[in-house]
Amino acid sequence: MSLRYALLAILTAAPLTGYETAKRFEGSVGHVWHAPDSQIYPELRRMETEGLVQGREERWGPNSTKTRYYITAEGESAFRGWMSEPLRYAPWRDVAHMQAAYFEWTDPDSVRMHLQQHAQHYEEQIAQWSSQVQAIESHEHPMIAARLQRYPAEQHARIVAFKSFAYEGLIRLAQAEVDWANSGLALLEELEAQDAEGAG
Amino acid sequence: MSLRYALLAILTAAPLTGYETAKRFEGSVGHVWHAPDSQIYPELRRMETEGLVQGREERWGPNSTKTRYYITAEGESAFRGWMSEPLRYAPWRDVAHMQAAYFEWTDPDSVRMHLQQHAQHYEEQIAQWSSQVQAIESHEHPMIAARLQRYPAEQHARIVAFKSFAYEGLIRLAQAEVDWANSGLALLEELEAQDAEGAG
DNA sequence: TCACGCATGTAAATTGTTACATGATTGG
DNA sequence: CCAATCATGTAACAATTTACATGCGTGA
Incomplete structure (x- = not known):
């Protein structure tokens, strides 16, 4: 479930394509949270069906498109809700x-x-x-x-x-x-x- | 995979039943590693089929038995092998x-x-x-x-x-x-x- | 035209979590 | 006899990892 909030978090800074998001998860955000692209693409689509983000098709070259995901008001409010709730501390594993x-x-x-x-x-x-x-x-x-x-x-x-x-x-x-x-x-x-x- | 080595680790101290093992995972060992019983019982059985532990039936009251698991030589050597190998550090998630x-x-x-x-x-x-x-x-x-x-x-x-x-x-x-x-x-x-x- | 980066996935397997389910034993 | 503890699971779901798979765009 935290992957979802990590995604919302970075989408509050700027709308991103799935690919860009995956790159962020290797670089900057990846220092705090990691996820492979195979997890990110489907999660973004799931979040779209739930109205947390909205994907807009963009031209990419003459014959292609890419999808850029924008956080919605609903997504922002879900993120804010998560931010204000106390964390559940997972059992230790080291x-x-x-x-x-x-x-x-x-x-x-x-x-x-x-x-x-x-x-x-x-x-x-x-x-x-x-x-x-x-x-x-x-x-x-x-x-x-x-x-x-x-x-x-x-x-x-x-x-x-x-x-x-x-x-x-x-x-x-x-x-x-x-x-x-x-x-x-x-x-x-x-x-x-x-x-x-x-x-x- | 680490659950397996956690189990081998505590079985090097003493042979235990599944129940006792689960209790250890709530108490002492549970401070370093946690696992619910629903994960422990099947894992012990899987380890038995692979020869890492051996389960011996014990009388428990007049009409019941319980299974106590003993680490085998093979189990000890698997544990020793794991102990001598370098760790793979998992990507951060916090x-x-x-x-x-x-x-x-x-x-x-x-x-x-x-x-x-x-x-x-x-x-x-x-x-x-x-x-x-x-x-x-x-x-x-x-x-x-x-x-x-x-x-x-x-x-x-x-x-x-x-x-x-x-x-x-x-x-x-x-x-x-x-x-x-x-x-x-x-x-x-x-x-x-x-x-x-x-x-x- | 070729390599590298951008873009997007599917599939299978593993691992872990949560909830449910059952019954025997032991000690008070 | 009743509650607490001992004993052992199944089922469903959620999350994560690993491997495979494909194709376009852009710049050298």
């Missing part, structure tokens, strides 16, 4: 931490590899999200630029502030993951030192 | 942060409510996970007690260390969520102060 709980089942080198990979993965995320924050705050971000054009100037500050805030939260999480992985590497060394002591 | 990015679509009171709820939710998680860490380190945790009995004393330190470590990672994440929510409440006050200034 493979990396589950796996870490059973690290005694693999050798120290493999544990090290896992933890290094974990740190690296989240460092990359931090880099990506940080560059998003920069692009948002400088208004260079294409979706932000499109959005600011659509909404009155007195709202610009909050629009930018909330988007930055969302990404900063993700950065905090990723940093916690990196710190955790590093503390795990330290723990590993400690355990190996103890083993050496016990053996020697 | 409703709370996605919603936060669009907070301008709802009123400040609703934003405050969301952020307070967020902080409260993760504070509860921290409390739960902290008590898990305590129970693990004191060996009072039933699964840990069962596990330590099954494995030689020289492994006890790492078994306990890794389980604590896993939970500590979750606590770090939850703390990052709480901090983020609180920084959001501060941001909200700032924005409201600015609005008041602009209006007055």
